[in-house]
Amino acid sequence: MTVDGGYADFFGPQVPRTGDASQTATYALASAAYRDNPVEEIKKADNEWHQTTVKPGRSWAKIFRPNLGEAFAAAVVARMLGPGRKPLIQSFGTEPQVVVEHCLAANRIRRIRDLRLTAVMAICGLVFLPGMLVWLLAFIIRSAVAKTENQRAGALATAVLVGVGALAALFLVKMPFGGFWGWYARAAVVMPVVGWFWAKRICEQTAKDLRDRWSGLLAGAGIGAKVPEAVPSNPSETAAEQLRQSLAKLGAEQQSNSVFYAGPKGILGMGTRWGSWQLAEELVPADPTREIHPFRAWDVVRSIHDQLRMLERGPLNTGGFPKPSIRHWIVTPIGENASAVSRPEGTDVEAYQVKPHAVQEICNKQQFGAGDRHYLGVQWTLWDGQLVLTMMITVTVLHATLRIEVTGHALGPVNSLFTGGPTAPSKEVAKSFKPWETRKVMLPLVPTDEVVRLAVRAPLTVYPPLLNWLGGTIALPEPFGLRHAWADQPWRHRFMADDALRAATPVLRVVHQAAIKVLAENGVDTEKFGARSAFLSGAVQDPSPRKADLYDA
Incomplete structure (x- = not known):
């Protein structure tokens, strides 16, 4: 079943099945939607090529600042499902649809909390606005003073709040006026405090739910994302239908066979190119009295494709390669600092997929000059999605020279920021009668300042x-x-690096054997190709990772 544009149709949240290779990386990224860390911590996950920008708000409105989970979930949903969004890069080794659905689920949990807090603010704050403003000002002053490293400033911050409380108690006892306004003034002092206790209870319930989901995802419990707003119950629910189609479009783009080469960054989504091996020799007839039987680059690629399917088999029962993903890729070059990509369009593209006849034509004709290029890729997703190994093969024929190039790409684990679980708030304090020793004191799950911020x-x-x-x-x-x-x-x-280096040798040998077989069947002298293949087979015995796209020129 399909929807508009040819995207695969589905209903309800998509959760990785038990045993999927991408669980760990997918759940680690999804857990960020439920986190309550400071938003600045996202900068710890930056790598050499990609940096996340934390855009500050107004300097006088820091109380409105989001935490990491709030900012991450909102940014991911807006970027991946927003109307008119720019094209996305495939997330090999993960299921981006699941991550987005957890972001939607986290937003929904927070939205329910915020509706309840809004009701509390209306009842206990807006109706008694003068008292709420006084209490809010006291909290803001206390927070600003408490953030300094001076211990005296910390004590002063506590004294500010205690002083305001004492004045409020005195105001209740010694009311300067009576009647209706006297009772209103008393309520304006008391009701914001009542509202704070009410809000604290709501915030703690939600924080516990979010933290349970955070820890459950990292534990591999397979917690499903509840996104009822993505399942339209009738044709009139246009918002739900639009969200459902946006999720389906995201899934279709993830399956696209079009990728982008960004110079030193390598193929976006597959990682940097760490190794390259080239076999290039002249096409000479095996029989000088006969000409070479005409063949195309696609014939060689198709033979390589068939032989790569046998990588998981071996003469010994020793485990070996798991089943790889073997696909034909259309690679588009973009600038190293490009801020956006543009996917191929036209009659040769359907649902983000370049059609097979167009892939074959690019393989045979676009080998020199401008335009997209064809690569045959064999990819493994290992370490529960934490390691993505891709070997890319391209075949070109220029004049009488056939060149077979094999390149290795490796995408490493997600940053450790996403794999850390929640910890109970606590602090170390000195013991009363043994000041040289310390003890751990558990703190509230949601501190006072956080309750005020959320409210x-x-x-x-x-x-x-x-x-x-x-x-x-x-x-x-x-x-x-x-x-x-x-x-x-x-x-x-160490072991991830070993896996990347070990994959190069068998892939290179299979590629060369398949190519030489096609050459021999078409009357080509394979002696030089065999010698060159043997030399590369020896050279690849001890490969070392390097930045193959950084040319010293």
């Missing part, structure tokens, strides 16, 4: 542009893809 933000969440202007937001690195934006290099992990 003040809640009424403005109905209009996100104003809230973003006041409190700030984050700008995702472009061209954006969930996986490669926060990926580390695999070379710091």
Whole structure:
């Protein structure tokens, strides 16, 4: 079943099945939507090529500033599902649809909390506005003073709040006027405090739910994202239908066979190119009295494709390669600092897929000069989605020279920021009778300042542009893809590096054997090709990772 544009139709949230290779990386990224860390921590996940920008809000409105989960979920949903969005980079090794659905689920949980807090603010704050403003001013002064490193300033911050409380108690006892306004003034002092206790209870319930989901995802519990707004119950629910189609479009773009080469950044989504091996020899007839039987680059590529399917088989029962993904890719060159990409369009493209006849034509004809290029890719998703290995093969024929190039790309694990679980708030304090020893004191799950921040933000969440202007937001690195934006290099992990290096030798040998077989069948002298293949087979015995796209010129 399909919807408009040919995208695959589906209903309800898509959750990775037990045993999927991409669970760990997918759930690690999805857990960011439920986090309550400071928003600045997203900068810790930046890598060499991609940096996330934290856009500050108004300097006088820091109380409206979002935390990491709020900013991440809002930014990801807007970037990946927003109307008129720019094209996305595929997230190999993860399921971006699942991450987006968890962002939607986290937004829904927070929206329910904010509706309740808005009701509290209306009942206990707006009706008794003078008292709320006085208490809010006291909290803002206390927070500003408490953030300094001076211990005396911290004590002063507590004294400010205690002083305001004492004045409020005195005001209740010694009311300067009576009648209706006297009772209103008393209520204006008391009701904001009652509202704070009410709001604290709401915030703690929501924080516990969010943290349970955060820890559950990292534990691999397979917690599903509840997104009822993506399942239209009748044809008149246009918003739900639009969201459903946006999710389907995201899934279709993830399956696209079009990728982008960004110079030293490598193929976006696949990682940098760490190795390259080339076999290039002259096409000479095996029989001088006969000409070479005409063949095309596609004939060689098709033979290589068939032989690569046998990589998972071997003469010994020793485990070996898992089943790889083997696909034909159309690679488009873009600038190293390009801020956007443009996917191929026209009659040769359907649902983000370049049609097979167009792939074959590019393989045979676009080998020199401007235009897209064809690559045959064999890809493994390993370490529960934390490592993506891709070997790309391209075949070109210029004049009487056939060239077969094999390149290795590696995308490492997601940054450790996304794999850390929630910790209970606590602090170390000195023991009363043994000041040289310390003990751990558990703190409230939602501190006082956080309750005030959430309560003040809640009424403005109905209009996100104003809230973003006041409190700030984050700008995702472009061209954006969930996986490669926060990926580390695999070379710091010994076994991941070993897996990347070991894959090169067998792939190279299979490619050369398949190509030489086609050449021999078409009357080409394969002696030089065989000698060159043997030399490369020996050279690749001890490969070392390097930045193959950084030319010393």
